[in-house]
Amino acid sequence: MSAAPIGDVVIVGGGTAGWMTAAALSRLQKGGRTRIRLIESDDIGTVGVGEATIPPISQFNGLLGIDENDFLSKTQGTFKLGIEFEGWTRPGHSYMHPFGSYGHDAEGIRFYQLWLRGRAEGRIPDLGEFCLSEAAAYLHRFLPPSRDPRDVLSSLAYAYHFDAGLYAAYLRRHAEAAGVRRTEGKVVDVALRGEDGFVRSVTLASGEVVEGDLFVDCSGFRGLLIEGAMEAGFEDWRHWLPCDRAVAVPSARTEPLLPYTRSTAREAGWQWRIPLQHRTGNGLVYCSDHLSAEDAEQTLLANLEGQPLGEPRHLRFTTGRRKEAWVGNVVAIGLSAGFLEPLESTSIHLIQSGIHKLLALFPDSRFAEIERTEYNRLMALQFEQVRDFLILHYHRTERDGAFWRYLREMEVPESLRRRIELFASKGRIFRHEDELFGEDNWLAVLWGQGVRPEGYDPLADTLSKEAVGKLLAGTHRAIQSTAPQLPAHAAYIERHCAARPHPPETSS
Amino acid sequence: MTSGLRTERIAVLGETWEGWLCAAFLARLLGRMTQVVVVPTPQDAGAPPALASLPSMRGLHDAMGLDEHDLARACEGTFRLGTLHEREAGRSFVVPFGAPGPSLEGAAFHQHWLRLKVQGDEGGFEPHWLGAVLARSGRFLPQAEVEGLPLPEYGLHLSGAAYAKFMQRAALHYGAKRAARLAQALPGNDDRIDALRLEDGADLRADLYLDCTGTAPDAAAGWHDAGAAPALAWSEDSTQPNLSATRMRLEEDAEDILIPLAGRSIRLRSGGPGGEGRLGWQARSWRGNLVAIGAAACRLPPLEMPQMRIAQIGIEALRGLLPNGADQRVEREEFNRVTSEAYARLADFQRLHRILAGRAAQPAPDDPLARKIEQFESRGRVVTYDGESFDQDSHLAVMLGHGLMPRRYDPLTETVPAGEARSRLKQHRRAVLRAAETAQDQGEVARILHAPRRRSAGGGR
Ligand SMILES: Cc1cc2nc3c(=O)[nH]c(=O)nc-3n(C[C@H](O)[C@H](O)[C@H](O)COP(=O)(O)OP(=O)(O)OC[C@H]3O[C@@H](n4cnc5c(N)ncnc54)[C@H](O)[C@@H]3O)c2cc1C
Numbered sequence: 001m002s003a004a005p006i007g008d009v010v011i012v013g014g015g016t017a018g019w020m021t022a023a024a025l026s027r028l029q030k031g032g033r034t035r036i037r038l039i040e041s042d043d044i045g046t047v048g049v050g051e052a053t054i055p056p057i058s059q060f061n062g063l064l065g066i067d068e069n070d071f072l073s074k075t076q077g078t079f080k081l082g083i084e085f086e087g088w089t090r091p092g093h094s095y096m097h098p099f100g101s102y103g104h105d106a107e108g109i110r111f112y113q114l115w116l117r118g119r120a121e122g123r124i125p126d127l128g129e130f131c132l133s134e135a136a137a138y139l140h141r142f143l144p145p146s147r148d149p150r151d152v153l154s155s156l157a158y159a160y161h162f163d164a165g166l167y168a169a170y171l172r173r174h175a176e177a178a179g180v181r182r183t184e185g186k187v188v189d190v191a192l193r194g195e196d197g198f199v200r201s202v203t204l205a206s207g208e209v210v211e212g213d214l215f216v217d218c219s220g221f222r223g224l225l226i227e228g229a230m231e232a233g234f235e236d237w238r239h240w241l242p243c244d245r246a247v248a249v250p251s252a253r254t255e256p257l258l259p260y261t262r263s264t265a266r267e268a269g270w271q272w273r274i275p276l277q278h279r280t281g282n283g284l285v286y287c288s289d290h291l292s293a294e295d296a297e298q299t300l301l302a303n304l305e306g307q308p309l310g311e312p313r314h315l316r317f318t319t320g321r322r323k324e325a326w327v328g329n330v331v332a333i334g335l336s337a338g339f340l341e342p343l344e345s346t347s348i349h350l351i352q353s354g355i356h357k358l359l360a361l362f363p364d365s366r367f368a369e370i371e372r373t374e375y376n377r378l379m380a381l382q383f384e385q386v387r388d389f390l391i392l393h394y395h396r397t398e399r400d401g402a403f404w405r406y407l408r409e410m411e412v413p414e415s416l417r418r419r420i421e422l423f424a425s426k427g428r429i430f431r432h433e434d435e436l437f438g439e440d441n442w443l444a445v446l447w448g449q450g451v452r453p454e455g456y457d458p459l460a461d462t463l464s465k466e467a468v469g470k471l472l473a474g475t476h477r478a479i480q481s482t483a484p485q486l487p488a489h490a491a492y493i494e495r496h497c498a499a500r501p502h503p504p505e506t507s508s
Numbered sequence: 509m510t511s512g513l514r515t516e517r518i519a520v521l522g523e524t525w526e527g528w529l530c531a532a533f534l535a536r537l538l539g540r541m542t543q544v545v546v547v548p549t550p551q552d553a554g555a556p557p558a559l560a561s562l563p564s565m566r567g568l569h570d571a572m573g574l575d576e577h578d579l580a581r582a583c584e585g586t587f588r589l590g591t592l593h594e595r596e597a598g599r600s601f602v603v604p605f606g607a608p609g610p611s612l613e614g615a616a617f618h619q620h621w622l623r624l625k626v627q628g629d630e631g632g633f634e635p636h637w638l639g640a641v642l643a644r645s646g647r648f649l650p651q652a653e654v655e656g657l658p659l660p661e662y663g664l665h666l667s668g669a670a671y672a673k674f675m676q677r678a679a680l681h682y683g684a685k686r687a688a689r690l691a692q693a694l695p696g697n698d699d700r701i702d703a704l705r706l707e708d709g710a711d712l713r714a715d716l717y718l719d720c721t722g723t724a725p726d727a728a729a730g731w732h733d734a735g736a737a738p739a740l741a742w743s744e745d746s747t748q749p750n751l752s753a754t755r756m757r758l759e760e761d762a763e764d765i766l767i768p769l770a771g772r773s774i775r776l777r778s779g780g781p782g783g784e785g786r787l788g789w790q791a792r793s794w795r796g797n798l799v800a801i802g803a804a805a806c807r808l809p810p811l812e813m814p815q816m817r818i819a820q821i822g823i824e825a826l827r828g829l830l831p832n833g834a835d836q837r838v839e840r841e842e843f844n845r846v847t848s849e850a851y852a853r854l855a856d857f858q859r860l861h862r863i864l865a866g867r868a869a870q871p872a873p874d875d876p877l878a879r880k881i882e883q884f885e886s887r888g889r890v891v892t893y894d895g896e897s898f899d900q901d902s903h904l905a906v907m908l909g910h911g912l913m914p915r916r917y918d919p920l921t922e923t924v925p926a927g928e929a930r931s932r933l934k935q936h937r938r939a940v941l942r943a944a945e946t947a948q949d950q951g952e953v954a955r956i957l958h959a960p961r962r963r964s965a966g967g968g969r
Contacts, residue, residue: 028922
C-alpha cells in the first residue's frame with residue numbers, strides 16, 4: 001500500500017532557485033494530484049547575481065524542453081567555453097580552465113600522459129593548445145560541438161552566461177505555463193504542526209495563510225524556513241574559503257565579445273568578468289578581514305573595461321553548507337542550502353543537482369526518514385567535492401600577501417591532499433563516481449596552478465617516441481587549424497540567438 | 509621531470525592461472541621495455557576446474573589482443589549471460605548482465621513497471637529483460653539489432669586448466685619468461701624483497717614483485733577476516749541444463765553451483781567445515797615492492813563466481829598505478845585504498861544475496877549494505893558506491909529476485925498516463941520476445957564454435 005502523494009508543494013522564494021525548482025517540479029502536476037505554488041516578495045529582492053554556468057545546465061534545460069536559441073535570446077545570453085584565471089598562480093600568469101577535453105586517448109593511455117611524456121622529451125606546445133574549447137575561446141570563436149566522435153569538433157563543450165533576472169523571468173513564464181501558481185507577498189510568519197514540528201503553513205503580510213505538505217525553501221541566504229523555522233544549523237567553511245563579501249557592478253559591453261568568464265586574482269580575493277549581450281557583469285569577491293568595503297568598491301571600479309552602468313551593490317555571505325538541507329517537510333534549495341563562492345560557477349549547478357535529487361527522492365505524505373537522510377547525504381557529498389576543487393585554486397599559489405600566504409600554508413582536506421599528491425607524482429587523476437568535475441577539469445586547474453608531476457605514467461613509454469610525436473603533432477594540427485575556422489562568437493549569436501533590441505525590464 | 513621507464517623487470521610469483529594472466533597482460537602492455545618473469549613457487553595453487561567472468565573482463569582480454577570467441581574455443585568456453593538462482597519450491601530468478609530498458613520521462617525503466625506493480629496490475633519483471641530471458645532459455649544473441657532494447661552483455665564460462673594454459677601461451681608469446689622454481693625470497697629493508705633465490709641457485713632481482721601464488725597469508729597484519737573458508741568439492745557432471753547461465757543454489761549451509769562448459773558441466777559444492785584457510789582480503793595487498801593479486805589478495809566464497817573478477821580488480825588497479833623505479837609510496841597507498849574498497853564491495857554483493865535469502869544477519873544501521881536495502885525497499889532506488897564490480901542493474905536483479913518489493917515508486921513515473929505506461933511495457937515485452945526468438949540456442953552456438961576446424965584461407969571464425 002502506498003501512502004497518499006504530496007498534495008501541495010509551496011516554494012518560498014522567486015530567485016533563480018525558486019523558479020528553477022518550480023519549472024522542474026511543474027511536471028509532477030501532470031499526475032493530477034500535486035499542485036505547485038510559489039511565493040515571492042517584491043519587497044525583498046533576489047540576490048541578482050549568478051550569471052555564469054557550467055555545461056550540465058543544458059541537461060536541465062533539456063529536461064524542461066527549452067530551446068537553446070530562444071532561451072539565449074530572451075536572457076541576453078552568451079556562450080561560455082571556460083574560465084580564464086588571471087594572476088592566480090602568480091601575478092602576470094594566466095591559464096584557462098576550458099570545458100571539453102584535451103586531445104584524445106591512444107591505446108588506452110590518457111592523452112595528458114602522452115603529452116607529459118612528449119614534454120619530458122622535448123619542446124612541445126602548451127597543454128591548452130590541445131583543447132579545442134580553449135583554442136576557440138582565445139580566438140573569441142564559437143560553434144556547438146558535433147555529435148560525430150571522429151570529428152575534432154565533438155571535443156568542444158560549453159555552458160552559458162545570462163542575465164540572472166531574465167533567467168528567473170524566463171523560467172517563471174515556463175513554470176506558469178505549466179500551471180504553477182505564483183503569489184506575490186512577504187512571508188511574515190511560519191506555523192509549525194504540534195505533533196511533528198513540520199511546517200503547517202506560512203502567513204503572508206496580507207494575512208493570507210498558505211498551507212502545504214512540502215515546503216521548498218528558496219528564500220536565499222536567510223534560509224527563512226530551513227534555519228528560521230527548522231534550525232538546521234550551518235557548517236562554516238571559512239577557514240578554507242575565507243572570502244565573505246562581494247561587490248558587483250555591471251558595465252558596458254566591450255568588443256570582442258568573449259566566449260568565456262574571466263577571474264582575476266586580487267590582493268584579498270578575486271574579480272569576475274562575465275560577458276553578456278547587452279552588458280558585462282563584474283564583481284569583486286573578497287575577504288573582509290583583509291579589505292574594507294570602500295577599498296573593495298574602488299578596486300572594482302578601477303578595474304572595469306567598460307563604463308559602469310549603475311551603482312555598485314554590496315553582498316555578504318558565509319561559505320559553508322546547511323548541516324541538513326532537508327529537515328521535516330522543508331527542503332532548502334539554492335543559497336538557503338549553502339554557499340560556495342562563484343569561482344567555478346557552481347551555485348546554479350548545485351540548485352540543479354538539489355532539484356534532481358529531490359525528484360529522485362520525492363517524498364509522499366508519510367515523509368520517510370530514509371529519503372530525507374539520503375538527500376542530505378548526497379548533497380553534503382556534492383558540496384564537499386566542489387569545495388575541494390575551489391580550495392585547490394587558492395591553495396596552490398605563489399602569490400604574496402597575508403591573505404594568499406594563509407591559503408597556501410593552511411591544511412587542506414585529506415581528500416584534496418591525496419589528489420594533489422597523486423598528480424604531483426605521475427600526473428594521475430582519478431574521478432570518483434558521481435563527481436561533478438572530471439579528469440580534464442582537475443587537469444586544467446592542477447596544471448594551471450603550477451602543480452608539476454615528477455614523472456608520468458610509465459605506460460606512456462609503451463608507445464614509440466615517433467608514435468607519440470606523431471599523435472601530438474596530429475592532434476595539435478587538427479585543433480589549431482579547426483579553431484580559426486569557427487564563426488566569431490558575436491557573429492554566431494547575431495545569427496542564431498540575438499536578443500531583441502530593447503530587452504524587457506528584469507523582474508527584480 | 510623524470511622520464512623513461514625504469515621498471516626493468518617484474519617478477520610474477522606463481523605459475524598459476526592468475527600468474528600467467530598477469531604475465532600475459534603485463535608482457536603485452538609493457539612489451540619492449542620491461543621483462544616479465546614468471547617464477548613457480550611451492551605454494552602455487554592449482555587452477556580451479558572452472559572459471560566464470562563478468563562482461564567487464566572483456567576489456568582486459570581486448571587489451572591483450574585476445575578475442576573472446578577464440579578464448580572460448582580454446583577453453584571449452586560458453587557464453588555466460590547471467591546466473592540462474594534456484595530457490596526453494598521450484599522458484600528461481602536470473603541475475604543477467606546489462607540493462608533491462610531505457611529510462612523514460614526521467615524515471616528509470618524499472619520504476620515504470622514498479623508503479624503498475626504497486627498499483628496491482630502487472631506481472632513479473634523478468635519478461636522485460638532480454639538478458640534474463642536469454643539466460644533462462646539457454647540462448648545467445650551476440651550482436652544483433654534489437655529494436656530499442658539494450659544489447660545483452662555476457663561473460664564466459666571457462667575451463668580453469670585450459671585458461672591457465674591459454675594465458676601461459678599468450679604470456680610466452682608476448683615475451684614473458686619462465687624462471688626456475690623459487691627456493692626462497694630474500695628480504696631487504698622496509699618490507700621489501702631484495703631478490704628471489706631460485707632452485708637453480710641464481711638470484712633474480714626485479715623492480716616489482718607480484719604475488720600470484722593463489723595462497724593468502726592467513727591473518728597477516730591488515731587481513732580483513734570474513735570467516736573460515738568453506739570446504740570446496742568439485743566434480744564433473746554430464747548434465748547440461750542450460751549453457752547460458754551459471755546455475756546456483758543456496759542451500760542450508762552450502763552453495764551448489766553448476767558451471768556449464770562446452771560438452772560437460774562442472775559442479776562445485778561449497779560449504780561445511782574442512783575448508784582451507786580463511787576468507788577475507790588484505791587491506792594492504794601491496795606492501796613494500798610486493799603486490800598480491802587474485803586469491804593471494806582476496807578470497808571470497810564462490811557465490812556469483814568472483815575469482816576472475818578478483819584478479820581483474822588487482823590487475824586493473826595496477827595498470828592505473830604502475831610505479832616507476834623504487835619510490836612506490838604514492839602508488840602503493842592508492843592501490844591499497846582502491847583494491848580494498850573493491851574487495852569490500854564485492855563481498856557486500858555476496859552478502860546482499862545471503863541477507864535477502866535469509867541466510868545472513870541483517871546489516872547494522874551503519875553498514876553500507878543497509879543503505880542499499882533501505883533505499884530499494886523504500887522506493888526502488890538502486891544505490892551503488894565507488895569500486896563496485898556489479899552495476900545497478902545487477903543489484904536490481906538480485907533484490908527483485910529475492911523478492912524484495914519496494915513499497916513505493918518514483919513519482920516521476922506518474923507524468924506518463926497509466927494506460928500509456930501499460931502499453932509501453934507491453935510493447936517492450938513483445939520486443940523482448942521477438943528478439944529472443946531470433947536468438948540462437950547456445951547448444952547450437954557451442955556446436956559450431958567447438959567443431960573441429962578445417963584450416964581455411966581466411967582462418968578465424
Ligand atoms: C557574489 C555572488 C556571485 C555569484 N555568481 C554566481 C555565478 O557566476 N554562477 C552561479 O551559478 N551562481 C552564482 N552565484 C550564486 C547565485 O547567485 C545563486 O545561487 C542564485 O542566484 C540563487 O539564489 P536564490 O534563488 O537561492 O536566492 P535569492 O536570489 O536571494 O532569492 C531569494 C528569493 O526569496 C524571496 N524571499 C526572501 N524572503 C522572503 C519572505 N520573507 N517572503 C517572501 N519571499 C521571500 C525573495 O523575494 C527572492 O525571490 C553568485 C552568488 C554571489 C553572492
